[in-house]
């Protein structure tokens with residue numbers, strides 16, 4: 496096991512009716528900016544619950560943080576935050592609203608442009624405290640300090656590190672208004688978060704392996720049930736907690752991590768706007784196929800412990816596990832080939848050339864360069 500430091504300060508407040516707890520969680524002397532997406536919270540009652548809980552507080556609203564939040568939009572919130580002396584941020588929405596709010600939190604006390612912080616998080620010296628009411632289980636942003644920000648002007652999407660939310664409220668009832676596609680993408684995202692931290696070097700941590708497998712097993716078990724019954728409180732609770740636990744550091748202690756599938760996925764989103772979880776469902780089977788020799792033992796373990804693939808020689812079981820993984824994504828209703836979502840050769844070459852130009856290397860062994868990325872993308876063309 497590798498050395499590690501673990502700290503996760505986010506307080507989780509979980510369950511039906513918990514949005515009302517905002518009243519006591521945010522001190523009355525704070526000047527709050529509440530951040531939102533494009534309006535789903537007005538249709539599902541979340542907005543009214545937040546307003547009711549904060550009716551005695553001093554709060555302004557910022558609307559319009561889009562999926563794959565852009566620095567262009569966030570700069571506007573930063574300017575208002577500076578002008579109004581905001582000293583607490585409450586993100587109400589999915590991962591995009593939360594991520595965008597993390598950048599606002601770091602950029603209000605910063606004198607330069609927000610994009611500089613994305614490129615160089617070491618410039619972050621102060622952060623406005625932030626908290627969240629999560630409406631979409633997927634990213635884990637509610638309990639991690641990561642954020643992914645897009646820059647429309649230059650077609651880039653980059654991950655950076657800011658602050659953990661002080662607290663996050665997770666009420667599974669708010670997921671009932673999610674479109675089926677967003678639920679599918681959220682399950683795929685959660686699955687791949689675990690895989691990025693698990694399908695790497697064998698024999699590093701028995702505990703992390705089993706912890707990861709328990710999340711994967713739970714997802715495989717509940718996914719078809721959620722598809723059949725998306726308004727089932729217990730099932731959505733299970734999913735919501737899986738999503739948080741998949742990317743809050745609890746499965747990453749002392750183990751190497753991959754993240755190649757994510758980095759390639761971010762390129763696809765930056766170029767085509769395809770939803771994050773969907774990009775991962777397409778790319779992961781390609782990463783597994785092209786990197787199978789390096790990931791051999793872990794693919795076998797995934798097959799055995801999650802998909803119950805026990806028969807046949809090793810090569811057959813490895814192939815079967817890759818097929819089962821792809822089938823899992825297809826069972827969610829997601830396409831798993833680039834051509835099925837209208838993406839072709841030109842995009843593959845763009846991503847390859849960009850990685851080669853920037854000397855990008857990805858994966859647990861830092862050996863996935865532009866050329867291997869091309870192979871991965873061709874595998875799923």
Ligand code: NZQ
Nearest residue numbers: 532533534535562563589590591630634636641643672673
């Ligand atoms: O804008 P609104 O009106 O809120 O609508 C959203 C949006 O259109 C809608 N939605 C959210 N909750 C809803 C709802 N619709 C009905 N009912 C609800 N309860 O869903 C749409 C997508 O929302 P978005 O926030 O974009 O989705 P998600 O949570 O999947 O976030 C994706 C973003 O997170 C980044 C992704 O790259 C992407 O930019 N990620 C962040 C990570 C992190 N912070 O650690 C890690 C992830 O790997 C990921 O990269």
Ligand code: ZN
Nearest residue numbers: 634684688757
């Ligand atoms: Zn993700």
